Amino acid sequence: MISPFRAAALQFPVDMGAVERNAARAFALLREAAEGGAALCVLPEMWSTGFFYDDLRTLSDTTPGLLNDLCRFAADRRVVITGSLPERSGRSVYNTLYVVDTTGAVAGEYRKTHLFSPSGEHLHFRRGTTASVAHTSVGTIGPHICYDIRFPELSRKYYFEGATLFCVSAQWPSVRKAHWDLLIAARAVENQLFVVASNAVGRSGEFHYSGGSAILSPWGEQLARGGEEEGIVIATIDPAGVEDARRRIPCAQDRNERSYRKTRPRR
Numbered sequence: 001m002i003s004p005f006r007a008a009a010l011q012f013p014v015d016m017g018a019v020e021r022n023a024a025r026a027f028a029l030l031r032e033a034a035e036g037g038a039a040l041c042v043l044p045e046m047w048s049t050g051f052f053y054d055d056l057r058t059l060s061d062t063t064p065g066l067l068n069d070l071c072r073f074a075a076d077r078r079v080v081i082t083g084s085l086p087e088r089s090g091r092s093v094y095n096t097l098y099v100v101d102t103t104g105a106v107a108g109e110y111r112k113t114h115l116f117s118p119s120g121e122h123l124h125f126r127r128g129t130t131a132s133v134a135h136t137s138v139g140t141i142g143p144h145i146c147y148d149i150r151f152p153e154l155s156r157k158y159y160f161e162g163a164t165l166f167c168v169s170a171q172w173p174s175v176r177k178a179h180w181d182l183l184i185a186a187r188a189v190e191n192q193l194f195v196v197a198s199n200a201v202g203r204s205g206e207f208h209y210s211g212g213s214a215i216l217s218p219w220g221e222q223l224a225r226g227g228e229e230e231g232i233v234i235a236t237i238d239p240a241g242v243e244d245a246r247r248r249i250p251c252a253q254d255r256n257e258r259s260y261r262k263t264r265p266r267r
Helices: 019-035 053-060 063-077 146-150 152-160 174-191 240-248
Strands: 005-011 038-042 080-089 092-100 106-111 134-136 139-145 165-170 194-199 201-204 207-210 214-216 222-225 231-237
Touching: 005 019, 005 214, 019 038, 019 063, 019 231, 038 165, 038 194, 038 231, 053 080, 053 092, 063 080, 063 092, 080 106, 080 139, 080 165, 092 139, 092 165, 106 134, 106 139, 139 146, 139 152, 146 152, 146 165, 146 174, 152 174, 165 174, 174 194, 174 207, 174 214, 194 231, 214 231, 222 231
Parallel strands: 005 038, 005 194, 038 080, 139 165, 165 194
Antiparallel strands: 005 231, 080 092, 092 106, 134 139, 194 214, 201 207, 214 222
């Protein structure tokens, strides 16, 4: 059994195309979180570049170097780090969440499978086609990127693969912040696990982000929640809470898969 640990969701403004500035903010907060005892840190979506579509392919070439820096930091500070970055593969670019373990090794790579078509995301990124959990020193992580939290099918897949916590990397607009609070709580409750969700703050391009990064228990309780300012949201996670919630309300045992099967309509 994994001992209780400190988890942190980092929130900051993501300036469009300003890789050096964004990286400086991210690593400053990572250092602060690590010094505060965090064993898991979650960064916002596209935290190095924002959705700067005008030069996305060129900017994505900075990702390997940043990922290498994250791996070194994770190994030096013995911390798990997740967050999404633009990943270039041939002529395509993916919105990819990396999970870096305390050894400095990349424990998981998840290419965003649900692209937000209302903002044209599907016109600039290639859609990921696979999703799986990442096994780390703080537990089995189910990776989510922003829009993914509207699709319970994905989180349920992770649940059955043994996830004990979900990490959500997001740039969720303030206009829909009520949905953010509702959905991350729903994903925690229905899957009886912890959720560590990081959101951006401030303006980036045409959108404004209101933070609200949060850490939730398997009961949907907010263990910690951020406001609209740059900073760190931190709380202690006790992995035993997952087993306790699932024992007290045995949802997995009480599932009735037969009733979920598609049936032909009666004539």
